[in-house]
Amino acid sequence: MRAARTAYPLKWRIMDTLEGVAAAIWPARFRRATPYLMLLPAVLLVGLLVLGLIQIADASLRTLDTTTFQFSDNYSIANFRRALTEPLFLVVAQRSLIAALIVTTVTLVFAFPYAYLMVRTRSPGLRKFLLIALFLPFFIGQVVRAYGWLIILGNQGMVNEALGLVGVAPMRLIYNYPAVLFGLVQYMLPFAVLMLAPALTAIPEELEAAAGSLGASWVRTFIHVVLPLARPGFIGAGVVVLTLSLTDFAVPAILGGGSQDFIANAIYDQFFRTSDQGLGATLALMLVALGSILVGLVFALFGAGTLAMGRSRA
Amino acid sequence: MKRFKPTLSHLSRRTFLQATAALGGASALGLRGAYAQEPEKPAEIIVRAWGGSWVDSLKAGVSDSFTKMTGIAVRHDLTEDNEIQPKVWAAVAQNRVPPIHINWDTTTNATKSALRGVTEDLSDLPNLANVTDLAKPAGLEGFPIVNTYGYVYVLAYRPAAFPDGPPKSWKDLLDPKFKGRLAFYNDGIGFHFPAQVAGGGKLEDIPGNMQPAWDFITKMKAQQPLLGEDPDFTTWFQNGEIDAACTISTNAREARKNGVKIEWVVPEEGAKFDTDGLWIPKGLPENELYWAKQYINHALTKEAQQVWLDGLGLPGVVPGLTPPKDLVGDPSYPTTEADFQRLIRISSKIQVENESEWFSKFKAIMQG
Numbered sequence A: 001m002r003a004a005r006t007a008y009p010l011k012w013r014i015m016d017t018l019e020g021v022a023a024a025i026w027p028a029r030f031r032r033a034t035p036y037l038m039l040l041p042a043v044l045l046v047g048l049l050v051l052g053l054i055q056i057a058d059a060s061l062r063t064l065d066t067t068t069f070q071f072s073d074n075y076s077i078a079n080f081r082r083a084l085t086e087p088l089f090l091v092v093a094q095r096s097l098i099a100a101l102i103v104t105t106v107t108l109v110f111a112f113p114y115a116y117l118m119v120r121t122r123s124p125g126l127r128k129f130l131l132i133a134l135f136l137p138f139f140i141g142q143v144v145r146a147y148g149w150l151i152i153l154g155n156q157g158m159v160n161e162a163l164g165l166v167g168v169a170p171m172r173l174i175y176n177y178p179a180v181l182f183g184l185v186q187y188m189l190p191f192a193v194l195m196l197a198p199a200l201t202a203i204p205e206e207l208e209a210a211a212g213s214l215g216a217s218w219v220r221t222f223i224h225v226v227l228p229l230a231r232p233g234f235i236g237a238g239v240v241v242l243t244l245s246l247t248d249f250a251v252p253a254i255l256g257g258g259s260q261d262f263i264a265n266a267i268y269d270q271f272f273r274t275s276d277q278g279l280g281a282t283l284a285l286m287l288v289a290l291g292s293i294l295v296g297l298v299f300a301l302f303g304a305g306t307l308a309m310g311r312s313r314a
Numbered sequence B: 001m002k003r004f005k006p007t008l009s010h011l012s013r014r015t016f017l018q019a020t021a022a023l024g025g026a027s028a029l030g031l032r033g034a035y036a037q038e039p040e041k042p043a044e045i046i047v048r049a050w051g052g053s054w055v056d057s058l059k060a061g062v063s064d065s066f067t068k069m070t071g072i073a074v075r076h077d078l079t080e081d082n083e084i085q086p087k088v089w090a091a092v093a094q095n096r097v098p099p100i101h102i103n104w105d106t107t108t109n110a111t112k113s114a115l116r117g118v119t120e121d122l123s124d125l126p127n128l129a130n131v132t133d134l135a136k137p138a139g140l141e142g143f144p145i146v147n148t149y150g151y152v153y154v155l156a157y158r159p160a161a162f163p164d165g166p167p168k169s170w171k172d173l174l175d176p177k178f179k180g181r182l183a184f185y186n187d188g189i190g191f192h193f194p195a196q197v198a199g200g201g202k203l204e205d206i207p208g209n210m211q212p213a214w215d216f217i218t219k220m221k222a223q224q225p226l227l228g229e230d231p232d233f234t235t236w237f238q239n240g241e242i243d244a245a246c247t248i249s250t251n252a253r254e255a256r257k258n259g260v261k262i263e264w265v266v267p268e269e270g271a272k273f274d275t276d277g278l279w280i281p282k283g284l285p286e287n288e289l290y291w292a293k294q295y296i297n298h299a300l301t302k303e304a305q306q307v308w309l310d311g312l313g314l315p316g317v318v319p320g321l322t323p324p325k326d327l328v329g330d331p332s333y334p335t336t337e338a339d340f341q342r343l344i345r346i347s348s349k350i351q352v353e354n355e356s357e358w359f360s361k362f363k364a365i366m367q368g
Helices: A002-007 A010-025 A028-038 A040-060 A078-085 A087-120 A124-139 A142-153 A158-165 A177-201 A205-213 A218-229 A231-246 A250-255 A263-273 A277-302 B008-023 B025-036 B053-070 B081-093 B107-116 B126-130 B170-174 B192-198 B211-221 B230-238 B249-257 B286-299 B302-312 B337-341 B348-367
Strands: B044-048 B073-077 B102-106 B146-157 B182-185 B226-228 B244-248 B263-265 B271-279
Touching: A028 A040, A040 A277, A078 A087, A078 A277, A087 A124, A087 A177, A087 A231, A087 A263, A087 A277, A087 B348, A124 A177, A142 A158, A142 A177, A142 A250, A177 A231, A177 A250, A205 A218, A218 A231, A231 A277, A250 A263, A263 A277, A263 B081, A263 B348, B044 B286, B053 B073, B053 B249, B053 B286, B053 B302, B081 B102, B081 B107, B102 B107, B102 B286, B107 B271, B107 B348, B126 B286, B146 B249, B146 B302, B170 B192, B170 B211, B182 B230, B192 B211, B192 B271, B211 B348, B226 B230, B230 B244, B230 B249, B244 B249, B271 B286, B286 B302
Parallel strands: B044 B073, B044 B102, B182 B226, B182 B244
Antiparallel strands: B102 B271, B146 B244, B146 B263, B146 B271
């Protein structure tokens, strides 16, 4: 009895059974299609998004009848005409776009030294500290962080209290455009560092040492060696920060004091405040289009960076 | 509606039903027998509500006593009124059971739902026989909504910021010293109509010609006001961020309860008066619809209104309510014809049909 178990243990039996079941479900002749099977979750996910976009596109072509609060049966481009001609939407779109560009630039400038230090430091303690400081904000949601800034920067907040100690009268530090930009940069910084770090890790330290041994100063090495090789990281981080900033809702809503709306806030207003889901859908589609064009431009000009998974543009 | 004979084990419920029916007068008495035949009770009913002191007052005045009388728990869903609306509309359109039993809503928002046809008719509530005209939604057939109280968008201010006495006009807010120290609702609600008067226009011209309102709001934009929602006003007053605001008196009163020195006035141009109400979305199972109606019926009793609206500091729709001590003679608690003459009331129909355009116009000015 014992010998038989050793010869064909239970684990083997289970594995054989499972293999039999797998073969019945996915026969060996389908093996060439297995890689495509792996794509199925992604296809399903993208398919759902596309279905949603089709519904949004359908809604965008219907206008709201305010006597019945029903949407028109007929299609029209009235919502698109409104979105492109009403000053409110142009102002909000312009503000979002400029903010996204400013936030991306400033975030990359701040994120690079952080990522560089984190990757290159010889001190394991410092690296751990930088990693913890990087990941800690992820455990605190965006809304909580934005409210945190209200407490710190408010009229009776810590900063104004500190200023009061040296005789400076309380000043309005929040509820304006700079406050929104500040909040966004603070929110985006960890994302940018996370995208930059792998690109910097991939730069062999020996290259910097070689440049130094050939007489290049640290600055020249940095400009001519490190920065060009870090380009994929900049592109990946830039694309992520750009798109997240462009579509942000919470930071403008909380730190903007109601007067610094982004496109996402305008979309919310249409869906939930005026009940005009058609116009909201139109603005949503235009935001998707704007984001896609921007990302497409970046990819066309600079390649996909780290988002290309190591395959850089020729 | 399925009905059952009452049992002796439901003594407290019977007492409740008798009380509500008695308050309903003669017509209510006619329905008393019918209401005593109760369908199966749900474990709970869900009432959408605003948070903070709003839901606390509803709970103290209506929900707790309803639970005590019927044994049905009441869960308060604090989803924003604007956000629950599309969910309810979608549920009704797809023949699904709606996510809430009762929506506590602004009359304007509720009117949109009524026009869309997603509200149940509440005309058979016994206690409607004992309410004032304020309870009836203007311009709608029957009772798709029952208004439960009125409120005023007052000019609330910190007395310390007005050393020469209370502000008399909305124009007083244009003083440069208030730059960055004012607050309005982020869609301008409550301020459009007084701005029309303050800008030299006439209320009769609404909605045809509101240019005076937009001109006045443009002047106000130069003051760089903060724009927010109900809870923001209380917070901003408490944190010393603002000196004055156009807000519902309840928010100002809440800040005062929290120790902030704050007063409010109805300026000479007037202040917007509006109503909130309760309504039931279509698509509920019959027994749940029955008990949801009982909840609203209970909310129209004098006892429930007194406690609920004492908490909110607002005038109700049942005659004979006693104003809270701190609001006797207050312009935000209108009780007489003279009080109402100082207030601006525009029909829900006009508001509903034009609100989207007004919000956009206000936003365009303030975001520009």
